[in-house]
Amino acid sequence: MVGLFSAEVAxxxxxxxxxxxxxxxxxxxxxxxxxxxxxxxxxxxxAGNIQCAVVVVYDLQAGRVVEKTHVGVSVKVPYIPGxxxxxxxxxxxxxxxxxxxxxxxxxxxxxxxxxxRAFGIATHLGLILNKPSIGVAxxxxxxxxxxxxxxxxxxxxxxxxxxxxxxxxxxxxxxxxYKIKLEDAVKIVKKLLVENKKLPIPLQIxxxxxKTIKNKYYK
DNA sequence: GCGACAG
DNA sequence: ATCTTGTCGC
Numbered sequence: 001m002v003g004l005f006s007a008e009v010a011x012x013x014x015x016x017x018x019x020x021x022x023x024x025x026x027x028x029x030x031x032x033x034x035x036x037x038x039x040x041x042x043x044x045x046x047a048g049n050i051q052c053a054v055v056v057v058y059d060l061q062a063g064r065v066v067e068k069t070h071v072g073v074s075v076k077v078p079y080i081p082g083x084x085x086x087x088x089x090x091x092x093x094x095x096x097x098x099x100x101x102x103x104x105x106x107x108x109x110x111x112x113x114x115x116x117r118a119f120g121i122a123t124h125l126g127l128i129l130n131k132p133s134i135g136v137a138x139x140x141x142x143x144x145x146x147x148x149x150x151x152x153x154x155x156x157x158x159x160x161x162x163x164x165x166x167x168x169x170x171x172x173x174x175x176x177x178y179k180i181k182l183e184d185a186v187k188i189v190k191k192l193l194v195e196n197k198k199l200p201i202p203l204q205i206x207x208x209x210x211k212t213i214k215n216k217y218y219k
Numbered sequence: 220g221c222g223a224c225a226g
Numbered sequence: 227a228t229c230t231t232g233t234c235g236c
Contacts, residue, residue, distance in 0.1 A: 044226075046227055079227075081224040088226075110225050120225070141225045173225090226227050 005077045010086050014119035021113070021123055021178060025159065028176070031105070031132060031184045037061050039188065040103035041202025042092050042125070045210040051075045052214035053091030057101050058202040060191070065205055069098040070213045081141070084110060085121040092125060105180070105188060106133040109203050112177035113161040114143040114154050126178025133177030134185040135162070136203055140173060167193050172200075 041056040050072050057067040071094045077087040092108075112122035112135030120141070126133025143156040145164055154162030154175060162175030163186050174189050176182055192200035199207065 044227080046226090048228090051227095079226060081226085084225055115225080135225085137225055139225060141223090 005086065007080055007083060010083050011117060014083075014115075014117040014124075017127065018118040018123070021127060022118055022157065022159070024179075025113075025161075025176070028179050028181055030181055033184065033187060033191075036104050036188070038066070038101055038103040038105075039192065039202050040096075040099075040106050041200075041204075041206035042095075042106065042108045043203060043206035043210045044088055044091060045207075045214040046075075047214050047218040049074050050214075050218045051088065051091045052210050052218050053088065053095045054206050054210040054213065055092070055095045055099060056202050056206040056209060057099060057103055058192070058205070065202075067099060067101045068205075068209055069095045070209070071095045071098065072214075072218045082116050085119075085124040088121060089125060089128070093128070096129065103131065106131050106177065107136055107189075107200065107202050108133065108177065109136060109138075109199070109207065111135040111137045111141050111173065112175040113159070114141060114156050114173060114175040116142045118157045118161075120175070120177075122175065122177030126180075131178070132180040132184075134180060134189065135173070135175040135177050136189060136200060137173040137175070138170070138198075143173075143175075165189065165193075168196065168198055170198050172198075
């Protein structure tokens with residue numbers, strides 16, 4: 001027997017958990033970008049009700065992907081803006097569990113703190129796995145964009161929590177997920193941007209891998 | 220009531 | 227996210 005999903009309860013949970021995160025926000029540690037090595041990229045594609053969740057681990061030092069895992073799961077929760085984590089995280093946790101290389105930083109193709117209740121999927125996943133995490137989204141969800149010194153700063157909940165980067169004529173909304181400073185998150189994302197690819201490498205490869213696996217096994 | 224709305 | 231016809235450009 002499974003309980004029915006309640007959007008109201010889910011939103012309440014997000015609000016409560018975000019209090020923990022916002023309290024720690026100013027004390028999120030600086031990362032030593034010289035020693036950061038494994039970046040995990042999470043993404044999903046769908047074949048009807050089947051979510052093909054994948055994790056790609058990119059070795060920043062070697063400059064290549066060292067591991068990919070995937071899992072196909074039937075989703076139990078509909079897509080509701082702001083509650084995407086409840087739909088996608090179960091699949092991500094199962095794909096993550098299959099990794100033999102445990103990443104230093106998580107990168108998710110969605111928002112982190114730039115979320116109505118400061119608890120986007122990147123924040124949610126970072127908290128659950130207790131890892132630094134970065135939200136990298138292609139569209140705006142919730143935030144105020146302020147231009148300061150030619151930089152597009154993302155503000156939400158009275159805090160500076162993200163930055164909009166332009167790459168290949170496209171906007172990339174970077175936001176703090178968990179346990180990471182904005183400047184480190186932006187540096188890592190920029191370091192992973194390449195020509196002719198819209199997203200940072202781990203997410204670009206995760207996106208392609210997810211679609212390939214979905215077409216091969218879940219269609 | 221109206222607009223906005225990650226994937 | 228996915229579906230999906232036609233069109234543009236290399």
